[in-house]
Amino acid sequence: DAGITQSPRHKVTETGTPVTLRCHQTENHRYMYWYRQDPGHGLRLIHYSYGVKDTDKGEVSDGYSVSRSKTEDFLLTLESATSSQTSVYFCATVTGSGNEQFFGPGTRLTVL
Amino acid sequence: QKEVEQNSGPLSVPEGAIASLNCTYSDRGSQSFFWYRQYSGKSPELIMFIYSNGDKEDGRFTAQLNKASQYVSLLIRDSQPSDSATYLCAVIGGGSYIPTFGRGTSLIVHP
Numbered sequence: 255d256a257g258i259t260q261s262p263r264h265k266v267t268e269t270g271t272p273v274t275l276r277c278h279q280t281e282n283h284r285y286m287y288w289y290r291q292d293p294g295h296g297l298r299l300i301h302y303s304y305g306v307k308d309t310d311k312g313e314v315s316d317g318y319s320v321s322r323s324k325t326e327d328f329l330l331t332l333e334s335a336t337s338s339q340t341s342v343y344f345c346a347t348v349t350g351s352g353n354e355q356f357f358g359p360g361t362r363l364t365v366l
Numbered sequence: 367q368k369e370v371e372q373n374s375g376p377l378s379v380p381e382g383a384i385a386s387l388n389c390t391y392s393d394r395g396s397q398s399f400f401w402y403r404q405y406s407g408k409s410p411e412l413i414m415f416i417y418s419n420g421d422k423e424d425g426r427f428t429a430q431l432n433k434a435s436q437y438v439s440l441l442i443r444d445s446q447p448s449d450s451a452t453y454l455c456a457v458i459g460g461g462s463y464i465p466t467f468g469r470g471t472s473l474i475v476h477p
Binding site for chain 1: 398408412454463464465467
């Protein structure tokens with residue numbers, strides 16, 4: 255699993271509240287990603303980072319922001335959670351050669 | 367927009383048979399091709415990658431790439447019930463670190 259942890263692993267929150275998910279890696283990989291996975295949609299990229307303070311949007315970035323102040327940590331924030339953001343969120347990194355993408359264990363988020 | 371297409375399945379095969387999973391992609395500039403396995407409730411794990419046309423074998427798994435037809439496949443020989451999972455195809459364009467994923471094919475291997 256390339257030393258990727260995610261916290262929390264499960265969270266239930268209410269519409270309108272802010273939520274922050276954390277991804278931590280121990281492999282010093284440059285690239286980090288946040289995906290969401292929903293039935294019928296597969297894995298969809300939310301945001302990614304290519305270095306400290308360097309981030310960019312993915313295909314479903316609306317309603318999400320990210321920050322990366324250290325190589326090992328990549329935070330995903332839902333400023334005001336909505337029910338449509340109920341999903342499983344995966345963090346991932348990729349090796350320097352780009353050969354292998356490793357995924358964290360996932361966070362199951364439920365927005366009521 | 368780059369697209370990766372997979373048949374959602376489920377693909378059902380008997381134990382011991384060959385399972386064939388297929389994936390097509392739209393971007394002719396794609397350079398790297400990956401197969402991930404995802405068990406229910408778990409995260410995806412990489413099982414194969416291939417860059418060049420032809421076949422690449424690793425144990426019971428064979429990845430096949432045909433860039434002219436924009437087609438990549440995964441063969442699983444001697445399928446086992448433990449192979450039952452969703453298989454995700456991913457494609458990366460040249461110089462990119464951003465994969466495009468297919469929606470996955472569900473494989474069921476029945477005893």
